[in-house]
Amino acid sequence: MEFDPFVLSRIQFALNISFHILFPTITIGLGYFLLFFRIRYTLTKDPHWEFIYSFWVKVFALTFALGVVTGIVMSFQFGTNWPGFMEEVGNIAGPLLGYEVLTAFFLEASFLGIMLFGRQRVSNRLHLIATSIVTIGTTLSAFWILSLNSWMQTPTGYTYENGVMIAESWSAVIFNPSFPYRFAHMMVASLLTASFLVAGVSAWRMLKGVGGPATMKVLRIGMIAAAILTPTQMFIGDLHGLNTLKHQPAKVAAMEGIWETQKGAPLTLFGFPDEELRTTRSAIKVPKLGSLILTHEWDGELKGLNDFNGQHPPVAPVFWSFRIMVGVGMMMLLVSWACCWQIWRKGSINRFSQRVLFAMTFSGWVAVLAGWYVTEIGRQPWMVSGLVTTAEVVADHPPGILITTLAAYFAMYAFLLVSYIGAVFYMSSKPAKSLIHMHNYGLPGKHPEDRAYSPIEDPVAKAADSNRSSINQTSINQTAGS
Amino acid sequence: METALPLIFVTIMGLSLLLYVILDGYDLGVGLLLPLGSDREKDIMIASIGPFWDANETWIVMGIGVLLIAFPSAHGIILTKLYLPATIMLLGLILRGVAFDFRVKAGDSKKEMWNRIFFIGSLVASMAQGWMLGSYITGLNGSLTNTVFSILIAFCLPALYCVLGATWLLIKTEGDLFAKAVGWARKSVLPMAIGLFLVSIATPLVSDVIAERWFQLPNFIGLMPIPIASAIALGLLTILLRRDVDRLRELNPWYLFICPVIVCLMAALGLAYSIFPDIIIGQMTIWESAAHTSALMFTFYGVCIALPCIVLYTIFIYRVFAGKATALSYD
Numbered sequence: 026m027e028f029d030p031f032v033l034s035r036i037q038f039a040l041n042i043s044f045h046i047l048f049p050t051i052t053i054g055l056g057y058f059l060l061f062f063r064i065r066y067t068l069t070k071d072p073h074w075e076f077i078y079s080f081w082v083k084v085f086a087l088t089f090a091l092g093v094v095t096g097i098v099m100s101f102q103f104g105t106n107w108p109g110f111m112e113e114v115g116n117i118a119g120p121l122l123g124y125e126v127l128t129a130f131f132l133e134a135s136f137l138g139i140m141l142f143g144r145q146r147v148s149n150r151l152h153l154i155a156t157s158i159v160t161i162g163t164t165l166s167a168f169w170i171l172s173l174n175s176w177m178q179t180p181t182g183y184t185y186e187n188g189v190m191i192a193e194s195w196s197a198v199i200f201n202p203s204f205p206y207r208f209a210h211m212m213v214a215s216l217l218t219a220s221f222l223v224a225g226v227s228a229w230r231m232l233k234g235v236g237g238p239a240t241m242k243v244l245r246i247g248m249i250a251a252a253i254l255t256p257t258q259m260f261i262g263d264l265h266g267l268n269t270l271k272h273q274p275a276k277v278a279a280m281e282g283i284w285e286t287q288k289g290a291p292l293t294l295f296g297f298p299d300e301e302l303r304t305t306r307s308a309i310k311v312p313k314l315g316s317l318i319l320t321h322e323w324d325g326e327l328k329g330l331n332d333f334n335g336q337h338p339p340v341a342p343v344f345w346s347f348r349i350m351v352g353v354g355m356m357m358l359l360v361s362w363a364c365c366w367q368i369w370r371k372g373s374i375n376r377f378s379q380r381v382l383f384a385m386t387f388s389g390w391v392a393v394l395a396g397w398y399v400t401e402i403g404r405q406p407w408m409v410s411g412l413v414t415t416a417e418v419v420a421d422h423p424p425g426i427l428i429t430t431l432a433a434y435f436a437m438y439a440f441l442l443v444s445y446i447g448a449v450f451y452m453s454s455k456p457a458k459s460l461i462h463m464h465n466y467g468l469p470g471k472h473p474e475d476r477a478y479s480p481i482e483d484p485v486a487k488a489a490d491s492n493r494s495s496i497n498q499t500s501i502n503q504t505a506g507s
Numbered sequence: 508m509e510t511a512l513p514l515i516f517v518t519i520m521g522l523s524l525l526l527y528v529i530l531d532g533y534d535l536g537v538g539l540l541l542p543l544g545s546d547r548e549k550d551i552m553i554a555s556i557g558p559f560w561d562a563n564e565t566w567i568v569m570g571i572g573v574l575l576i577a578f579p580s581a582h583g584i585i586l587t588k589l590y591l592p593a594t595i596m597l598l599g600l601i602l603r604g605v606a607f608d609f610r611v612k613a614g615d616s617k618k619e620m621w622n623r624i625f626f627i628g629s630l631v632a633s634m635a636q637g638w639m640l641g642s643y644i645t646g647l648n649g650s651l652t653n654t655v656f657s658i659l660i661a662f663c664l665p666a667l668y669c670v671l672g673a674t675w676l677l678i679k680t681e682g683d684l685f686a687k688a689v690g691w692a693r694k695s696v697l698p699m700a701i702g703l704f705l706v707s708i709a710t711p712l713v714s715d716v717i718a719e720r721w722f723q724l725p726n727f728i729g730l731m732p733i734p735i736a737s738a739i740a741l742g743l744l745t746i747l748l749r750r751d752v753d754r755l756r757e758l759n760p761w762y763l764f765i766c767p768v769i770v771c772l773m774a775a776l777g778l779a780y781s782i783f784p785d786i787i788i789g790q791m792t793i794w795e796s797a798a799h800t801s802a803l804m805f806t807f808y809g810v811c812i813a814l815p816c817i818v819l820y821t822i823f824i825y826r827v828f829a830g831k832a833t834a835l836s837y838d
Contacts, residue, residue, distance in 0.1 A: 087608040093561060094604035098597045100568050103575060105590050108583025115579030116802035123576040123806045126569050127813035134565045135817075135824050138558030146827050191799045420587045430594045437598055441605060448613040 028424035031416055034106045037431045039401075041098050043394055044438045048092035050393050053167055053212070054219025055085050056160035061246070063156050067149060073239040081223065081243075084449055086141050091445060093134065098434075107408075109418025114409055116191045117183060117198055118173055125169035133162035164212070171211055175204035177409045178400065179272045190412075202272055206265035207400070213258045214396065217357065218389025220251040224364075225386025226453045228379040235456045244382070245368055251361035259354060263318070269403075270319050270327075273410060276403030278330045279343040281315055282308070285329040290315040295348070298340040303331060305344075338405040346398035353392035360385060387446070512807060513797040516577035517786070519810065520570055525775045527566035529671065529768055534560045536672020538603055538629025539665055540691050541622060548684045549622055553607065555679035555832040560607065562821060564600070576806055581786040581796035588647040589639050596635035603628030630665065637664030644778070645713050646788040656713050663702025669695035670744075670767045677760040679832040686752045692763070693748045700741050703770065707734065710781065716789045717781040733777045740769035 059081055066074035100122075103110055111119065139147060139155035147155070182197025183190050192198050224247030230236035231244070270277045278284075282293045282305040292315040296308030316325040330337045360381055367374045374382075408415040534556045544552050556563075575582045586593060602624050610621035641657030642649070673692035680688060711718035721727060744766035747758065755763075786793045797803065 083612060087612055090561075090604050090608045093564065094601040097564070097568055097600060100571050100575070101586060101593050101597060104571075104582045104586025105593055108587050111575055111579035111583055115575070115582075116799040119576035119579060119798055120802050120806040120809070123572055124809050126565070126572045127809050127817070130565045130568060131562060131813075131817045131821075134561040135820050137561055138824055139827060142558050143827060186799070189799055191801045192805065195805055420583075420590075422587070422590060426591065430591075433594070433598060437601060441601070444605070444609055444613060448609055451614050452612055 028428060030422055030424055030427055031419045033424060033427040033431060034419050034422070035415070037427065037434065038102055038106055040431070040434055040438065041095070041102055043397070044442070045092070045095040045099055046393065046397060047390050047442075048088050048095065049163065049167070050215045050218050050389065051088045051222060052085060052092055053163045054215035054217070054389075055081065055088065055222070056156075056163050057216060058219055058223060058246070058250075059085060060156055060160050063153050067153055073242060076237070076239045077243055080452070082141060083452060084222075084226075086137070087445065087448060089133075089137060091441065106420050106422075107418050108420050110408060110413075113413045113418060114190055116189065117176065120192075120195075121169055121173040121176070121199070125166055129162050129166035129169065133159050133166065136162070167211060167215070168208060171208045172199045172201070172204050175207045176201045178207070178404055179203040180409050180412055203265075203268050206261065206268045209261050210258070210265050210396075213254055213261060214389065214393050217251060217254045217258060218393060220247045220254060220361075221357065221382070221385050221389050222387065223247040224251065225382050225384075225388075226449065228374075228382035229386070229450065230453050232376070232379050232383060233454060235454060237456070241373060244364075244374070248361050248364040248368060248374075251357060252365045255354065255358040255361055259358070262354075266319065267321075269400075273403065274328045275330065275333045275337040276343065276400070277319065278328060278333070279338050279340045279403055280347040280399060281319070281327070282340065282344050283315065283327050283329045284331055286326065286332050287329065288316070288326045289313045289324045290319075290327040292318060296344075298344045300340055336406060338403045343399055343403045346395040346402070350392050350395035350399060353388055353395070356385070357388065357392070508804065509800050510794065512800060512803040513577065513793045515807065516573055516797075516803060517783075517793050519814075520573040520577070521775065521779055523566050523570035523573060525771060527563070527570055528667075528775075529771050530559070530563035530566060532668045532771070533671040533675035533764075534563055535603070535629045535633045535665075536668035536670065537675065538625055538672070539633065539669050540672050540676070540688075541626050541629075543691065544684065544687065548687070551680060551684055551832055552676065553610070553625075555676060557607075557832075558824065558828045560604075562824070564604070577798055577803060578786050578793065578796040579798055581791055584787060584791070585643065585647065589642060592635045592638040592642065596632050596639065599628045599631030599633075599635055601628070603632055629668075633665045633668050634661045637661035640664065644710060644717070644781070644788070646716070646790065652713055656709055659702075659709065660706060663699070663706060666695050666698040666702050667767065667771070670699050671764075671771075674744075674760070674764040674767060677755070677763050681756075681831050685756065689748065689752050689755055692744075696741070696745055696748065699767075699770075703737065703741075703774070707777075714781075714788060716785075720781055730777075730780065733773050733780075737770050737773040740766045740773070 059078060062074050062078040062081065065071070066078060136155045136158040139152065140159050143155060144152055176198055179202045181201045182192055182194040184193040185191070224244050227236065227240045227244035227247065230240050266277065266280075279298075281290070282296060282298045283290055284303050284305070289312070291310035291312045293305055294309045294311060296305040296310075298305045313323050316327060317323055319325065319327060330340065360378075364374050364378055364382065367378060404410060406414050406416070408418055537552050537556050541549055541552055571582075571586075574585070606621045606625035606628055610618050610625060613621060637660040638657050641660035642653065644660075645653035645656055670692060673688050673695060676688035677685060677692065711721055721730060744763065747755070747763055747766075750758075782788055784792045784794070786796050
């Protein structure tokens with residue numbers, strides 16, 4: 026069997042970057058949650074916020090470590106697999122990556138030490154500052170890398186000098202047309218991913234009967250955040266889509282499965298795009314809605330795939346990824362609003378909702394990956410839209426070596442993913458500190474520190490109450506020691 | 508500026524990689540020594556590098572980043588040639604980095620496994636780095652002598668890291684672990700010295716370009732301080748380590764740590780002299796592979812602002828976590 030080095034390099038890069046993005050997505054969003062917990066603690070001195078912080082900072086640390094090590098792979102991959110990329114556009118891409126290292130990487134990595142292990146060594150104020158700096162660092166990192174990615178999608182601000190591409194205006198390069206939308210879309214995606222992570226893990230703790238009073242607090246915050254962020258994300262997504270239509274119409278045509286240029290195009294809800302027949306089989310369509318959504322006019326014209334002379338991305342993956350992303354988004358909206366409704370009416374959520382939230386713990390990952398596949402596969406066959414094709418810049422490694430390294434990466438990542446999810450739930454299976462706190466001080470509300478908290482009347486909390494006697498000293502020591 | 512900028516960036520790159528070797532060197536060294544500690548000692552050993560390893564590892568990203576930004580064509584060639592060892596190193600660094608967190612978070616039953624992974628990751632990463640260094644010095648062509656030479660360095664670099672790790676532990680630990688670390692340092696100095704000696708002899712033998720640069724008068728005499736300073740640092744370290752453990756406890760441990768650091772510094776200077784003004788020995792100079800001045804200038808502004816800040820807050824972090832290491836706690 027013949028393997029094409031180009032395809033193998035692409036698979037390897039896709040694998041590396043897909044695995045990498047999972048972790049920054051969480052840390053970018055979770056950072057803001059941690060900051061919120063920390064600020065709440067600083068303002069209220071309610072120990073529950075401290076418990077919440079100390080649990081989630083561990084998840085943050087683990088996630089951060091995975092993000093760092095998989096990120097190092099990225100800095101090498103440009104050279105090892107796509108040497109032509111830097112030769113062609115290095116004068117623009119290089120400095121953007123450089124600024125990411127200079128302004129973000131060192132900042133995050135250095136202050137992370139204080140954030141994680143410094144609470145005994147520095148004042149609460151300085152610790153709060155360190156937490157803010159790490160959070161800002163993760164956002165700065167997203168800023169630069171999304172600027173570069175957006176530039177590859179919608180290049181502006183460049184010129185040629187003796188056949189070499191250089192920047193003409195750095196502000197035009199950094200703030201290229203698709204950047205504001207992509208950056209906002211990704212930031213909200215990270216926050217949403219973190220919202221469902223904290224809510225999902227909290228729901229799981231409640232199901233297992235190891236959740237304390239603080240657990241419900243976190244779940245509530247996660248759900249309120251998600252209930253606000255999901256519609257925001259849909260709004261931003263719409264704007265982003267309009268922007269893509271303007272600059273990369275081929276991508277939108279693939280997303281919507283539009284083959285022929287037409288006015289008043291229908292919206293294809295479902296179907297099977299077939300590139301050989303140049304049609305979408307068994308399509309379920311809503312008349313005119315496609316044009317309405319994309320052009321905000323009933324009779325707006327949409328350019329079809331057949332008008333791009335073969336220079337359009339593979340249709341099916343883009344088409345499907347887009348539907349998966351939107352589908353997860355719809356689920357998020359439904360679940361977060363339903364949960365908020367329950368919390369508002371009853372102060373808690375029922376067991377069914379807890380199960381749903383548990384199932385959706387990592388739903389943000391699915392949406393983020395699907396979204397990135399839309400935008401990245403949608404950019405093909407270009408590496409930099411309209412300027413450099415992906416095939417031009419690939420390294421010519423023997424397929425044998427590529428298959429070997431690809432297999433090694435794959436095995437490693439599969440192992441790490443299982444370990445990561447396992448560790449997150451293992452950490453969550455330990456009784457919550459707030460529960461032990463309650464155990465030590467008797468019923469909630471008795472201890473002066475508990476005044477801020479009002480007991481939750483639901484079966485889970487009761488189950489936790491009856492379980493309290495079974496939480497012996499060992500488990501308390503375990504939690505304290507971790 | 509057109510001539511100066513590539514020089515500035517090659518200096519920054521060299522310094523970043525040197526810092527990486529020293530800083531992540533002690534991390535990796537502690538990883539290599541980890542199996543020798545008892546269960547409790549392992550926790551302290553990890554605690555001694557806990558708050559630092561992340562930032563330490565960032566220096567390699569910086570070094571490779573500067574190569575990518577300032578010398579894009581060389582970056583492509585070097586990393587394509589070093590594809591296999593680079594991939595192996597990355598896999599090692601991944602394992603090492605995640606083991607750090609998993610060993611305390613994945614449950615006690617798995618701690619032993621993650622400790623072992625921490626060691627294996629450190630070993631794989633440091634040997635792969637040695638291999639990469641070896642192939643780089645020999646001009647990135649895979650002849651038999653060059654391969655043998657690369658393998659030689661692949662075995663020497665871990666020894667250097669062990670010395671860095673053991674002397675770092677002298678700074679950060681006390682009691683029995685301190686005594687053990689003295690023993691580890693004593694044992695690893697000799698392999699490191701032999702390795703260094705062999706590498707110094709072999710380098711001019713496998714590379715004509717380097718031989719030519721070193722063995723001509725008066726350069727040769729001018730260069731003598733480099734090997735002499737290394738020898739003095741190594742000698743001093745050996746003499747200090749011969750002392751009784753209890754006397755060593757009274758000594759400022761930074762004196763011991765600084766010895767292998769000086770060796771690294773001298774090796775870096777020697778290497779810089781061997782290679783300069785090439786970026787790929789005998790093939791490409793730094794000016795031939797440099798990025799466009801506009802790109803370098805724009806990055807240079809960032810460097811001027813960010814680098815001093817990085818240095819300042821790195822010093823600050825080291826001060827916050829100064830003193831003997833205690834078990835890491837999130838509380």
